[in-house]
Amino acid sequence: MIRSLLMPARLLVDFVAGVGQGALFFLRLCLLGLASLRRPRLVVDQVHFIGNYSLSIIMVSGLLVGFILGLQGYYTLRQFGSEDTVGLVVTLSLVRELGPIVTALLFAGRAGTSLTAEIGLMKAGEQLDAMEMMAVDPVERVLAPRFLAAVVSMPLLAALFSALGVLGGYLVGVELIGVDAGSFWSQMQAGVDWLDDVGNGVIKSIVFGFTVAFVALYVGYRAQPTPEGVARATTTTVVASSLAVLALDFVLTALMFGAY
Amino acid sequence: MKRLGVDLLVGLFVLLGFAALVFLALRAGNMSSALGLGQTFAVSAQFDNIGGLKPRAAVRSAGVVVGRVTSIGFDDQTYRAQVTMELDERYEFPKDTSAKILTSGLLGEQYIGLEPGGDVEMLAAGDSIQLTQSAVVLENLVGQFLYGRAAEGSRQ
Numbered sequence: 001m002i003r004s005l006l007m008p009a010r011l012l013v014d015f016v017a018g019v020g021q022g023a024l025f026f027l028r029l030c031l032l033g034l035a036s037l038r039r040p041r042l043v044v045d046q047v048h049f050i051g052n053y054s055l056s057i058i059m060v061s062g063l064l065v066g067f068i069l070g071l072q073g074y075y076t077l078r079q080f081g082s083e084d085t086v087g088l089v090v091t092l093s094l095v096r097e098l099g100p101i102v103t104a105l106l107f108a109g110r111a112g113t114s115l116t117a118e119i120g121l122m123k124a125g126e127q128l129d130a131m132e133m134m135a136v137d138p139v140e141r142v143l144a145p146r147f148l149a150a151v152v153s154m155p156l157l158a159a160l161f162s163a164l165g166v167l168g169g170y171l172v173g174v175e176l177i178g179v180d181a182g183s184f185w186s187q188m189q190a191g192v193d194w195l196d197d198v199g200n201g202v203i204k205s206i207v208f209g210f211t212v213a214f215v216a217l218y219v220g221y222r223a224q225p226t227p228e229g230v231a232r233a234t235t236t237t238v239v240a241s242s243l244a245v246l247a248l249d250f251v252l253t254a255l256m257f258g259a260y
Numbered sequence: 261m262k263r264l265g266v267d268l269l270v271g272l273f274v275l276l277g278f279a280a281l282v283f284l285a286l287r288a289g290n291m292s293s294a295l296g297l298g299q300t301f302a303v304s305a306q307f308d309n310i311g312g313l314k315p316r317a318a319v320r321s322a323g324v325v326v327g328r329v330t331s332i333g334f335d336d337q338t339y340r341a342q343v344t345m346e347l348d349e350r351y352e353f354p355k356d357t358s359a360k361i362l363t364s365g366l367l368g369e370q371y372i373g374l375e376p377g378g379d380v381e382m383l384a385a386g387d388s389i390q391l392t393q394s395a396v397v398l399e400n401l402v403g404q405f406l407y408g409r410a411a412e413g414s415r416q
Binding site for chain 1: 266270274278279281287289290
């Protein structure tokens with residue numbers, strides 16, 4: 001009886017403790033991530049694995065999203081006779097929102113899951129325990145370089161996504177439909193501010209990089225060391241980091257562009 | 261050997277990412293004009309009503325962009341809008357140049373149009389433009405039209 005009455009309190013305590021653990025782990029990853037600059041080899045290997053292997057999916061998706069935005073923007077803007085602004089519409093939506101978000105979602109699916117699965121399997125195979133036995137901190141040796149690599153890769157991938165999207169919009173808008181190339185670019189340059197729009201987009205992608213990398217590594221590190229546990233952890237990574245990215249984006253957009 | 265290959269690929273990835281950033285800032289954004297304009301001088305003007313003019317709006321003369329609006333404020337001494345703009349230093353304008361707020365197209369953005377006067381002295385940094393014309397506010401126009409109709413009706 002008393003136990004069931006205390007249940008909510010127990011849950012609350014567990015929740016707060018979980019938040020505390022997560023925050024501490026995040027701080028530790030940040031500090032050790034910086035410290036892992038002393039082992040650049042490990043970080044470069046991870047950037048290769050996380051960044052380079054994500055290039056193809058990010059670039060192709062960016063191009064396709066640009067195509068779609070160009071086509072859809074053109075159909076809508078044509079009703080107002082302002083199809084010249086299609087470049088501006090494509091670029092603003094990519095740079096401000098879609099670039100960072102879609103890249104983060106793809107990044108969570110492509111790189112986040114592999115990080116979680118890798119860490120989870122290392123834990124299931126007791127490799128992390130073995131490291132601890134040899135007085136090597138697995139967080140410092142295994143997790144921190146991956147964290148730093150993911151944080152570095154994410155903004156670069158988002159910038160590539162947006163740039164390819166702009167090119168996609170150009171291909172559809174100018175080459176396919178026949179919007180005037182001059183006004184396509186000049187409208188874009190008149191409406192896109194390099195600091196307010198491009199800069200804030202980069203800040204967003206950096207924040208999302210931290211988010212996805214942290215969720216992937218934390219979930220992997222805390223996974224049940226069983227096959228089902230690793231499977232569940234991989235799913236959790238995608239779900240949790242996608243939701244976190246979308247929720248954070250709402251907050252960031254309200255903060256950055258709320259004044260308009 | 262494999263080591264070098266990985267390093268090369270990672271370097272290529274990083275360079276590609278930065279190239280994309282530069283492309284976004286320079287080609288898609290206005291970094292080139294924001295920093296490249298460089299040599300500008302600031303001129304201010306007071307308007308009775310600026311309508312929907314926004315900071316960063318274009319300043320045009322004869323349709324050519326010659327500067328940008330930098331800031332918009334309210335002067336509580338004259339109760340008018342205080343607009344500061346930066347003009348490209350390559351161009352000179354007479355001191356009695358007039359400024360008016362125009363709209364590009366029917367629903368387009370508002371910009372400042374400069375009409376050069378005939379003075380021999382030229383505008384210098386910190387000067388203010390005296391002759392200004394406010395933005396056309398649609399509500400006022402409609403109001404005038406309605407009052408005009410009402411006055412006509414009562415006369416008949």
